[in-house]
Amino acid sequence: MNMLAGKWWKQSLVGSALLLAIVLVIVAIVALAGSTTDMRILMVFLINVIAAISLQTYAGNSGNISFGHVGFMAFGAYGSALFTADPAIKAIGIPNAPAFIREAAIGFLPAMLIGTAVAVVVAAAIGRVFVRLSGAAAAVATLGFMVIIYTLLSNAEELTRGSKAFSGIPEYTTLGWCVALLALTIVVARLLRDSNTGLGLRACADDPIAGQAAGVDILNSRYVMWVASAAGAAIAGALYAHYIGAILPKAFHFELTFVLVTMVIVGGRSITGAVAGAALITILAEVLRRLENGFSIGSINLSEAPGLTTAVLALLIVATLTIRPQGLVSRWEVEELLHRWQFRQKEHASVRAEENHV
Amino acid sequence: MATQGAILSIAGLSVSYGTVHAVRQLDMEISEGETVVLLGANGAGKSSTLNAIVGLAPRSGGRLVFAGEDITRKPTEAIIRSGLALVPEGRRLFSNMTVRENLRLGAAALSTVEFDRERQALEDMFPITRRRAHEQAGLLSGGEQQQVAIARALLARPKLLLLDEPSLGLAPIIVNTIFEIIAELKRRKVTILLVEQNAERALSIADRAYVLAQGRLELSGAAGSINATTLEKAYLGEREHA
Amino acid sequence: MQLALQQFINALSLGSIYALVALGVAILFSILRLANFAHGELMTTAGFTLYMTLASGWNWVLAVIAAIAASVVAALILERVAYRRLRNAQPLTLLMTSFAVSVALQSIFLLTFGARPKGIELPAFVDASFRIGGMRVQWLDIAIILITAAIVFGLTLFLRKTVIGLALRSAADDFQTTRLMGVKANALFVGAFVLSGMLAGIAALFYFATVPNVVPSSGFEPMLKGFIACVIGGLGSLPAAIVGGFLLAFLEVGSDALLSDNFSPYLDAIVFLIAIVILRWRPGGIFGVRLTAEQRV
Numbered sequence: 053m054n055m056l057a058g059k060w061w062k063q064s065l066v067g068s069a070l071l072l073a074i075v076l077v078i079v080a081i082v083a084l085a086g087s088t089t090d091m092r093i094l095m096v097f098l099i100n101v102i103a104a105i106s107l108q109t110y111a112g113n114s115g116n117i118s119f120g121h122v123g124f125m126a127f128g129a130y131g132s133a134l135f136t137a138d139p140a141i142k143a144i145g146i147p148n149a150p151a152f153i154r155e156a157a158i159g160f161l162p163a164m165l166i167g168t169a170v171a172v173v174v175a176a177a178i179g180r181v182f183v184r185l186s187g188a189a190a191a192v193a194t195l196g197f198m199v200i201i202y203t204l205l206s207n208a209e210e211l212t213r214g215s216k217a218f219s220g221i222p223e224y225t226t227l228g229w230c231v232a233l234l235a236l237t238i239v240v241a242r243l244l245r246d247s248n249t250g251l252g253l254r255a256c257a258d259d260p261i262a263g264q265a266a267g268v269d270i271l272n273s274r275y276v277m278w279v280a281s282a283a284g285a286a287i288a289g290a291l292y293a294h295y296i297g298a299i300l301p302k303a304f305h306f307e308l309t310f311v312l313v314t315m316v317i318v319g320g321r322s323i324t325g326a327v328a329g330a331a332l333i334t335i336l337a338e339v340l341r342r343l344e345n346g347f348s349i350g351s352i353n354l355s356e357a358p359g360l361t362t363a364v365l366a367l368l369i370v371a372t373l374t375i376r377p378q379g380l381v382s383r384w385e386v387e388e389l390l391h392r393w394q395f396r397q398k399e400h401a402s403v404r405a406e407e408n409h410v
Numbered sequence: 411m412a413t414q415g416a417i418l419s420i421a422g423l424s425v426s427y428g429t430v431h432a433v434r435q436l437d438m439e440i441s442e443g444e445t446v447v448l449l450g451a452n453g454a455g456k457s458s459t460l461n462a463i464v465g466l467a468p469r470s471g472g473r474l475v476f477a478g479e480d481i482t483r484k485p486t487e488a489i490i491r492s493g494l495a496l497v498p499e500g501r502r503l504f505s506n507m508t509v510r511e512n513l514r515l516g517a518a519a520l521s522t523v524e525f526d527r528e529r530q531a532l533e534d535m536f537p538i539t540r541r542r543a544h545e546q547a548g549l550l551s552g553g554e555q556q557q558v559a560i561a562r563a564l565l566a567r568p569k570l571l572l573l574d575e576p577s578l579g580l581a582p583i584i585v586n587t588i589f590e591i592i593a594e595l596k597r598r599k600v601t602i603l604l605v606e607q608n609a610e611r612a613l614s615i616a617d618r619a620y621v622l623a624q625g626r627l628e629l630s631g632a633a634g635s636i637n638a639t640t641l642e643k644a645y646l647g648e649r650e651h652a
Numbered sequence: 653m654q655l656a657l658q659q660f661i662n663a664l665s666l667g668s669i670y671a672l673v674a675l676g677v678a679i680l681f682s683i684l685r686l687a688n689f690a691h692g693e694l695m696t697t698a699g700f701t702l703y704m705t706l707a708s709g710w711n712w713v714l715a716v717i718a719a720i721a722a723s724v725v726a727a728l729i730l731e732r733v734a735y736r737r738l739r740n741a742q743p744l745t746l747l748m749t750s751f752a753v754s755v756a757l758q759s760i761f762l763l764t765f766g767a768r769p770k771g772i773e774l775p776a777f778v779d780a781s782f783r784i785g786g787m788r789v790q791w792l793d794i795a796i797i798l799i800t801a802a803i804v805f806g807l808t809l810f811l812r813k814t815v816i817g818l819a820l821r822s823a824a825d826d827f828q829t830t831r832l833m834g835v836k837a838n839a840l841f842v843g844a845f846v847l848s849g850m851l852a853g854i855a856a857l858f859y860f861a862t863v864p865n866v867v868p869s870s871g872f873e874p875m876l877k878g879f880i881a882c883v884i885g886g887l888g889s890l891p892a893a894i895v896g897g898f899l900l901a902f903l904e905v906g907s908d909a910l911l912s913d914n915f916s917p918y919l920d921a922i923v924f925l926i927a928i929v930i931l932r933w934r935p936g937g938i939f940g941v942r943l944t945a946e947q948r949v
Contacts, residue, residue, distance in 0.1 A: 117744060181928050184935035187743050188687035189887050192879040193931055196924040199876060203921035306872065310755050317748045359762030359868070366756035370749055374737050377745040466828060490834035502829040504822040511818055515833045518815055566834065 064242040067387040071242075071324055072235050074386065075101070078331075079231065091227075093338055098230040099291045101330045102237045104315040106284025108326035109241045111316050112383075113250050114274045115257025116186050119309050120194035121285045123201035124171040126304035128286030129293035130205065130212055131167025133221040136160065136294070141220035148210040160224040160294065168286040175282030183274035198309060205301035212301065219298035225291045233291065237284050241323050242385075244280055249273045254321075254383075307362070314369050320379025324386040332380065333365070340364050415441045416475075417570050417601055418463070423472035425458045425625075432458035434625045436472070440570065445592075445602045447612040447633065450622035451645050456605040457499055459622070460572050463603075464496050465489050477569055491519060495568035499575050499605075501559040505548025509539055509558050512547050516562035528565050535594065536561040553584035560591060564600075571595070573604045577611070589615060609641055621645070654787045655909075663905035664898070665793035668800035669858045671897030673878030674885070675807070676851035678893035681882070682824035683844045685743055689750045690730060691852055691878065692871025693757035698723040698856035699866035700761065703770045712775045720853035727849025731841055739841075754875075761868035769865040778861050796858045803854065804894060807847075811890075816843055824888070873920075884927050886937030895938065900927070 075098075082094045107121045134142075134149075135156045142154050178197070185193055206215040244250050253273040256263030264270060293299045311333060319329020340361045381389060418440045425433040433455040440446050450456050461467035463474060465486040474482045481489050490496075495516075503512050513532075517525045533540040536557050542550065547558060556576055563571060573592070577585040589611055595602060596615065606612035613619060613633045621629040621636070621644040629636065629644040673691065680686045701722040705715035734753050738746055781790045811817040816839070823830040823840045831837055859874050860866060877900060882888075885896025904923045908916060915922065934940060 115744070117747065178928065181932045181935075185931065188681065188685075188747060189883045189931075189935070189937075191687060191747055192876075192883045192887075193928060195876060196880055196927060200921040200924050200928075203918055207917040306755075306869075310751065313748065313751065317744065359759035361759075363756050363759030363763065366752040366759065369752040370734055370756070373741070373745050373749050373752070377738070377741045464832065466832070485837070486831045487834050487836045490832060496832055498829060498832065502826060502832075504825045504829070506825055507818070507822060511812075511822075514815065515818055515822055515830070515835070518819060518833045518835050562833075 060246055061243060063387065064246040065239070067323075067385050068235075068239045068242045070390075071327060071386045072238055075234065075327065076231070079227070083227070093334065095225070095227065095230060095295055096292075097330060097334045098227075098234055099225075099288050099295065100312070100315065100334065101327055102230075102234055102291065103285055103288035103312055104319070104326040104330045105237050105241050105323055106281045106288060107312055108281075108316050108319075108321075108323060109244055109284060110274075110277045110281035111313075112321045112323070112325065113245060113253045113257070113277050114183075115254075115321075116182075116190045116274070117313060117317075118182070118194040118278075118281075119191055119313060120182070120197035120201075121281065121312065122304045122308045123198050124175060124282040124285035125289030125292065125308070126201055126205060126301070127171035127174060128164070128167040128289030129299050129304070130218070130289075131170045131286070132160075132163040132290035133218060133293045133299060134211070135163040135166055136222050136224070137218075137220050138222075145213055145218065145220070146210060153211070160222075160229075164287060164290040167290045168283050171282045171286035171289075172279055175279045179275050179278040179282075180271075183271050183278055195309075198305070202301050202305050205304070215301055217298045217300040221293050221297050221299065223294055223297050225295035230291060233287055237287070238323060240280070241284070244277065245323060245385075249276055253277065310366075318369060318372050318379055320381040321383040322381060322385045324384065324389070325379050325381045328380045336368060337361065337365055417442045417477055418603070419475045420459075420463070421473045421475075423459065423462060423474065424470045425455065425462045425467050426470045427468065431470075432467070432625050433462065433622075436622075436625075436627055438620055438627070438630075440601060440603055442569075442601055443599050444618065445596045445604065445616045447604045447606055447616035447619045448622065449606065449609050449612065449619055449641070450628075452607075454622040455625040456622055457574055458625075460496060460574050460603070460605055463489075463572065464494060490566075493566075493569035494572065495563035495566060495570070496572040497556075497559045497563045497574060497576060499578060501552075501555045503547040503550075503555050503559055503562075505546065507547060508544050509547050509550070510543040512558060512562050513539060513565055516565035519566060525565070528567070532561050532564060535591075551584075552580050553587060556580065556584075556588055557591065564595075568600075570601045570603065573602060575605055575607060577606065577608050585611070610638075613641075654785065658787055658789070659905050659909050661789060661793050661797075663902045665796045665862075666905060667898035667901030668796050669855055669862075669874065669897075670877050670881050670901050671894045672800060672803065672851050672855035672858070673874050674881035674893035674897040675804075675890060676848045676855065677875075677878050678882050678888065678890050679820075679844055679851070680848050682888045682890065683820060683827075683840065684735070684739075685746070686735060687743075687747050687750060687879070688730075688848070689747075689875065689879075690754040690757060691848070692873075692875025693754055693761075694723040694726050694730075694849055694852035694871070695856035695859065695874060696757070696761060696866065696868065696871035697726045698853045699772070699860045699870055700765060700770070702857070702860055703772045703866050706773045716857060719857060720850060723853035723856060724846055724849035727845040727852065728842065731845040736841070758868045758872075765868065767867065769867050772860055772864045772866060774861060774864050778864075792861055796861075799854075800858075803851075807890075820844060820847075880924065880927050882937075884930050884937055886939035889939060892937055892939040899938070903927075 079094065082090050086094065103125060107118060111117050134153050135158050139155050139157055142149065146154065182190060182194060205212050208214070212218055252263060252268035253270065255266065256268050256270045260270065315329035315333050316326055318332060319325035319327070344361055384392065416439045420436060420438040423433055423436040424431065436459060448456050448459060458467050462469050465484060469482070473480065477493055479492060481492060504515070513529055514525060517528060520528065538554050538557050539561050542554070547555065550558065560576070576588050580588065585608070592602065592604065593615055604612055604616065613636060616633040619631065619633045619636050620627060621641065623644060629640065677688060677691050680688045698719040701719040702715055705718050706712065710718070730753060734749060738749055778792050781788050811821055819830055819835040819840060820843055830840070855874065878897070881896035881900045882893045884899060885892030900923065903926050904919060907922050908919055930938070
């Protein structure tokens with residue numbers, strides 16, 4: 053599995069296809085056998101996976117966490133929403149917005165590209181600060197960035213209706229869009245990860261001195277990943293806005309950050325890890341939600357207990373991290389996991405053969 | 411298997427870091443008042459042995475009895491409190507703290523009154539700890555730091571002093587000072603287990619010696635019985651095993 | 653001139669609160685390399701305790717003691733339940749754990765107290781003020797500044813003169829060698845959490861005296877400001893945390909005074925932006941502390 057030799061991107065594409073195939077199987081099962089609710093969960097899951105993979109493109113490669121990526125999601129969401137919503141609705145909701153926004157009614161793809169472009173510009177402008185930080189300082193600074201975006205969105209009433217919901221967003225997001233953009237995200241993320249930039253950056257995350265001695269430019273490599281991941285997050289944000297149909301700044305705050313970062317950390321340090329983490333967290337949250345509706349313990353009626361799902365989810369995450377700190381798949385991609393599994397099978401087989409021989 | 415008078419007896423000690431076996435099945439014994447030297451090439455497992463004795467290195471097997479007490483499963487701090495002291499490789503003073511503060515931590519279990527008494531007794535032997543008491547330890551020279559590190563370890567009046575390469579990285583003239591200090595400690599009947607690269611100097615001061623190669627005990631005996639030839643064989647012995 | 657002086661006192665008082673939060677955060681970070689995002693929830697614990705005790709008619713002295721005790725106990729529970737098992741974990745895992753603990757505690761507060769703000773019935777003297785010239789000064793601000801100064805002084809003495817204080821400092825420098833001095837690792841962790849919990853409790857008292865109602869997410873804002881103070885000062889150093897806290901407060905009060913009222917909703921965003929600009933030039937904070945991620949016990 054030598055990434056440095058020959059056509060490294062072949063393995064990336066094979067791995068991407070494999071991962072996508074797994075996701076498609078899940079999609080097919082839910083689409084064929086699931087209820088309407090299941091479909092909604094599936095859609096949110098797919099959007100979250102795009103966001104998680106994007107975050108992972110920065111976090112998994114650089115070893116730095118970011119709590120600020122929901123800010124980029126917000127850019128994608130608001131950017132795309134503002135240019136697609138019905139001008140009649142905007143005339144009432146945001147009468148003071150600039151005319152080019154108020155009167156705009158463009159298609160999904162161009163609007164999404166505008167939102168993504170805004171996120172990329174912002175990411176490129178501020179990225180140099182964040183790539184120089186690491187560890188807890190990086191976490192705190194990106195959390196500060198999240199608060200900055202949140203404060204701006206909640207107060208820019210002329211543009212976003214402030215902390216009130218911005219509704220009337222056309223519901224363009226279909227399963228097809230989600231799957232297509234997920235495929236794109238996976239392929240780009242894998243290519244970035246397996247490229248020299250990604251490889252060098254991951255080496256630096258393990259041992260910065262050795263990595264730099266080998267000629268890796270940490271800051272520039274991180275910067276590339278940072279900007280790319282901001283673009284991915286913005287796409288996820290746009291999909292989200294056009295799926296739910298209404299957005300508000302609070303949707304891009306602490307809770308979403310927690311969910312995304314958790315998916316990435318619990319999953320492990322790879323693209324496959326982001327998918328696995330997203331799947332696990334979605335399933336856990338869903339099981340808890342169903343329990344909450346169906347049971348009551350003693351005098352506490354759980355359906356009237358807001359916060360219980362989150363509390364239990366958070367505690368489960370603490371438990372998962374305690375038991376498996378390296379994440380579900382550690383740092384492996386799906387095809388690497390397969391190789392390792394096959395290798396172990398062979399080893400077992402040869403051991404067994406030897407035993408039989410004796 | 412503990413002999414009468416043995417302050418520390420090690421039986422079948424193994425140390426491994428994951429799949430790397432640093433020390434294998436080591437048996438060793440130190441009697442009260444003795445100065446014992448542990449020799450070996452780089453990577454032979456000397457420091458690992460010392461660290462395993464105080465519980466800082468992962469012990470994968472064996473039994474350690476110190477002053478009649480089984481310390482095999484005890485945490486580092488309990489082992490230290492039962493009367494062991496280790497001067498670690500590279501001295502490891504708390505560089506941002508003053509010399510006096512470093513000493514105070516060496517006697518963490520003592521009261522302030524007891525500390526002052528012990529400190530004054532030591533200051534005569536290590537004048538540097540008085541002269542530069544309020545300076546930052548990190549600003550001292552290597553030799554001075556080594557003296558402070560030894561003084562720090564002696565403050566709790568250990569029953570056994572473990573010294574990990576005290577001459578490492580020091581100028582030859584400073585090495586003399588350090589070996590004079592060790593000789594003085596020996597005269598004062600401090601029990602010492604010394605790890606050294608400088609085999610000749612170490613053997614001249616020690617009562618007995620153990621020689622490790624590739625984590626295994628290769629040779630042991632009275633210090634006088636070991637000469638350059640036998641030592642070389644033991645060092646090279648690792649080749650035969652490899 | 654008078655206005656400037658009044659703003660100066662405001663900034664000192666606000667800076668005192670931030671400095672106390674930052675100190676509490678920095679103590680755990682320097683010794684354990686733990687960025688405890690649940691520090692804000694320790695403050696919220698104190699806030700709800702203050703609310704409950706005062707609402708049931710306790711004397712304010714007892715309420716204050718109860719509030720500080722509650723956040724110390726909460727800190728000790730966190731140490732025992734969540735962090736003790738993770739001493740050898742990767743920094744990122746520790747970070748996420750503390751984030752999850754923070755979310756879990758917020759949810760538990762929500763379950764217990766609901767989302768509506770609980771007004772804390774502060775004793776009347778909190779609003780008392782006096783006049784110098786034409787300037788009105790709140791006694792509360794003076795008290796906050798003086799008590800914080802006393803705490804910083806006391807903490808300095810504790811860290812310099814007592815053995816456990818010295819051990820906490822040496823553990824921040826080199827944890828393994830501190831154990832070689834016979835200092836119990838558990839005692840260090842417990843000591844650090846007790847100090848951090850106490851500082852959170854006291855900071856919470858001051859914070860809720862100025863913002864007298866408490867919600868489950870109350871602790872988030874002061875926690876974040878405390879962390880940002882630490883980061884712009886230099887994460888891991890106690891003096892840097894104090895300086896960072898005051899710097900942040902002066903930035904905040906200064907921006908508020910200089911900018912027109914239109915900008916005041918954006919105050920946090922502006923202050924954080926300035927903080928980020930500072931980090932652009934000094935990624936290690938003003939004091940440029942460089943910390944190696946060495947193995948902890």
